[in-house]
Amino acid sequence: MSPTVTRTEEKPTVSKELVRLLQHSSHYFTGLLCSLALGFISFPIYTRVFSVADYGSIDFIQRILLLCTAFSKLGIQNSALRFFNRTEFETHPGQAKKYYSTMFLGMAATSGVVTILFAFLVRLNPSSWIDSGIASLLYFTSGIIFLRALESILWSFLRIEERTRAYTGYQILIKGSTLVVICSILYFTGRSARHFFLGMIAVEGCIVAYMVYLLLRRGIIHLRCFDRRLFWSAISFGMPLIVYEIASIVLDSGDRVLVRKYLGADALGQYSVAYGLSSYVNDLMIVPLNLALLPIYMRMWNTEGVEKTSSFLSTAFNVFVIVAAGVFTLAYVGSHDAVRVLASSKYASQSGLIPIIVAGLLIYTTQVFLSAGLLIHKKTMAMARALFLSALLNVILNVILLPRVGLAGAAIATLVSYCFCILWLARDSFRVLPLSINIRTMGRAALASAITCALVSRIEIGIPIVSLAIRGALAAVLFAALMAGFDTKVRSMALGQWSKFRFRETAMPQVEATVAEG
Numbered sequence: 001m002s003p004t005v006t007r008t009e010e011k012p013t014v015s016k017e018l019v020r021l022l023q024h025s026s027h028y029f030t031g032l033l034c035s036l037a038l039g040f041i042s043f044p045i046y047t048r049v050f051s052v053a054d055y056g057s058i059d060f061i062q063r064i065l066l067l068c069t070a071f072s073k074l075g076i077q078n079s080a081l082r083f084f085n086r087t088e089f090e091t092h093p094g095q096a097k098k099y100y101s102t103m104f105l106g107m108a109a110t111s112g113v114v115t116i117l118f119a120f121l122v123r124l125n126p127s128s129w130i131d132s133g134i135a136s137l138l139y140f141t142s143g144i145i146f147l148r149a150l151e152s153i154l155w156s157f158l159r160i161e162e163r164t165r166a167y168t169g170y171q172i173l174i175k176g177s178t179l180v181v182i183c184s185i186l187y188f189t190g191r192s193a194r195h196f197f198l199g200m201i202a203v204e205g206c207i208v209a210y211m212v213y214l215l216l217r218r219g220i221i222h223l224r225c226f227d228r229r230l231f232w233s234a235i236s237f238g239m240p241l242i243v244y245e246i247a248s249i250v251l252d253s254g255d256r257v258l259v260r261k262y263l264g265a266d267a268l269g270q271y272s273v274a275y276g277l278s279s280y281v282n283d284l285m286i287v288p289l290n291l292a293l294l295p296i297y298m299r300m301w302n303t304e305g306v307e308k309t310s311s312f313l314s315t316a317f318n319v320f321v322i323v324a325a326g327v328f329t330l331a332y333v334g335s336h337d338a339v340r341v342l343a344s345s346k347y348a349s350q351s352g353l354i355p356i357i358v359a360g361l362l363i364y365t366t367q368v369f370l371s372a373g374l375l376i377h378k379k380t381m382a383m384a385r386a387l388f389l390s391a392l393l394n395v396i397l398n399v400i401l402l403p404r405v406g407l408a409g410a411a412i413a414t415l416v417s418y419c420f421c422i423l424w425l426a427r428d429s430f431r432v433l434p435l436s437i438n439i440r441t442m443g444r445a446a447l448a449s450a451i452t453c454a455l456v457s458r459i460e461i462g463i464p465i466v467s468l469a470i471r472g473a474l475a476a477v478l479f480a481a482l483m484a485g486f487d488t489k490v491r492s493m494a495l496g497q498w499s500k501f502r503f504r505e506t507a508m509p510q511v512e513a514t515v516a517e518g
Contacts, residue, residue: 031168035175036280040342042179043280047273047343049191056269058193059276060260061137063253069148070245072114075238075380076107080156081294082237082378083230094225101225104153104215106234111149118142141197147204154211162295170211178203240380247387251417254391255398255410262402271407273343274353281331281354282361289320289368294375301376306433309376314436317369321438322490324362325445326479331358332449333456333475337468353411360415363422370426373433382428390421441487448482 047055080103089096119142122135130138158167182199189195215221260268293316300309335354339347374383394417401409456475461467483490 031171032283034168034172036283038172038175038179039280042182043276044342044344045183046196047347049186050193050196052269052346053265054193054269056260056265056267056272057134057137058196059272060256060268061134061141061193061197063249063256064138065141065144065148066253067246067249068114068118069111069145069152070249071242072111072145072149073107073152073238073242073245074110074235075241075245076103076110076234077152077156077238078241078380079103079234079238080153081160081298083234084160097220097222097225098227098230100157100215100220101222102227102230103156103234104221105223105226106231107149107153111146114149115142115146118145137193137197140194141201143201144197144204147201147208150208150212151204154208154215157215160295164292170207174203174207177207237378237380240384243384244380244387247384247391250391251387251394251421254395255413258395258398258402259407259410263406267407270347270350271353271410273339273347274350274407274411275357277335277338277342278331278354278357278361281327281358282365286361286365286368289365293368297372298376309372310433310435313369313372313433317366317435318438318441320366320369321442322445322483322487324365325449326476326483328355328358328362329449329452329475329479330472331355332453333471334468337464337471340464341468350407353407356408356411356415360411360418363415364418366422367425369435370422371429373429373431374425377432379428379432383425386421386424386428389424390417393417393420441489444486445483448479448486451482452479 046058050058083099083103085095085099089099119139122130122139122142155167158164158170178200181203182196185195185199256268256272259271297309297313300312332355336348336351339351339354371383374380394413397413397416398410401413405412452475456471456478459467459471459474461470
């Protein structure tokens with residue numbers, strides 16, 4: 001039973017945790033911006049170096065490996081977040097060793113077995129299932145499954161310890177090093193998918209080895225500290241989340257298999273670029289939120305109770321709705337120019353898919369807030385059921401729509417499936433942790449977005465990069481102005497920030513003068 005809290009205590013705690021959320025999110029966001037900047041460098045290189053079909057094949061193989069990696073983890077990385085107890089571990093170091101040893105060694109064992117099994121099955125693959133070229137690449141890249149599984153538990157340790165700067169630093173290091181090494185290999189050896197994955201394996205292998213070395217040096221990993229009971233408890237908690245994660249991957253990536261089957265390798269390359277650009281947009285939202293939000297609301301639930309947790313999540317969600325509407329607006333007005341600038345004109349014909357995909361991804365991002373109650377109450381099976389049904393719906397819609405309307409069918413299936421998923425998750429989660437959703441705020445954000453899109457999309461500028469910059473800036477300013485006009489809370493928040501800025505601007509000269517006189 002959660003502790004009782006008074007109404008007078010609620011606002012300061014919620015405000016404090018919101019500040020913590022913003023602080024941690026800013027660390028993740030900084031790292032994400034750096035990673036996206038590197039992505040914006042690598043994306044034009046890869047789309048121009050590789051043919052449309054090869055680019056689609058690289059994306060296809062990465063999706064297959066992602067699915068196998070999810071299975072190899074058995075949900076242990078999620079259990080690491082749920083079973084961490086800072087207070088107990090500080091008091092009893094032996095419990096900390098048992099926790100770290102069980103989670104790390106358990107992950108290494110399960111992922112190692114799955115990696116070996118995957119490589120063996122691919123080696124025996126009949127050509128009627130997968131063509132020999134793809135099968136050869138899958139066998140070559142099978143080690144990525146083990147590396148990514150170890151990465152996931154290492155990331156979980158950094159997250160739950162709230163070492164946000166270290167997490168960000170490693171992410172940037174991996175992204176930057178991978179870009180440099182892959183480009184070097186492509187330049188000196190050859191432009192093939194195999195060389196692409198060779199660079200990826202080399203970088204991730206070295207960095208994971210270094211991170212494991214640092215973990216071992218802390219003296220918290222010992223084979224004798226491995227606890228079978230804790231391991232099976234972690235598996236029990238994480239098993240439903242395996243279904244959840246796999247269903248989530250199928251929901252996000254299953255359309256790649258169907259696009260390749262119905263429309264061919266070139267169409268897959270086109271769709272991969274549209275989806276990739278949409279993911280860049282969505283990553284700006286979901287990655288910082290997802291990484292920072294869970295540790296905060298889990299701590300609030302354990303220490304402050306249900307009312308403060310609900311109030312915090314409700315406030316954060318309503319702010320997110322406004323920001324998400326602004327992001328969609330930017331994606332709508334800038335999609336065509338962004339494709340031509342970042343991917344080249346050979347992909348421009350499918351730029352209209354981006355707003356549809358972005359809308360679906362942003363809607364799905366709300367699960368970070370709306371499914372919090374299910375995660376807190378360990379109702380992981382309910383989460384898995386929602387994702388499974390949504391993934392099934394996505395597959396069915398793709399089978400129906402792809403042969404009839406082409407690639408637009410895959411984008412529409414993504415949007416509809418994500419809407420279905422969020423409604424189902426919210427229904428189940430609100431039974432145990434209801435949130436206060438401001439429908440008026442959602443309506444105002446939608447109206448501001450619609451007006452901005454209608455006006456700014458009429459502007460025609462011949463040079464893509466100039467058009468992207470000008471239309472994007474105009475859309476951001478107009479959307480912010482409309483929201484400030486429509487919503488009093490947004491207006492008061494903006495005025496408050498402006499007052500703080502003006503105060504600093506006038507106060508600093510006085511402080512400097514005082515210091516100089518002193």
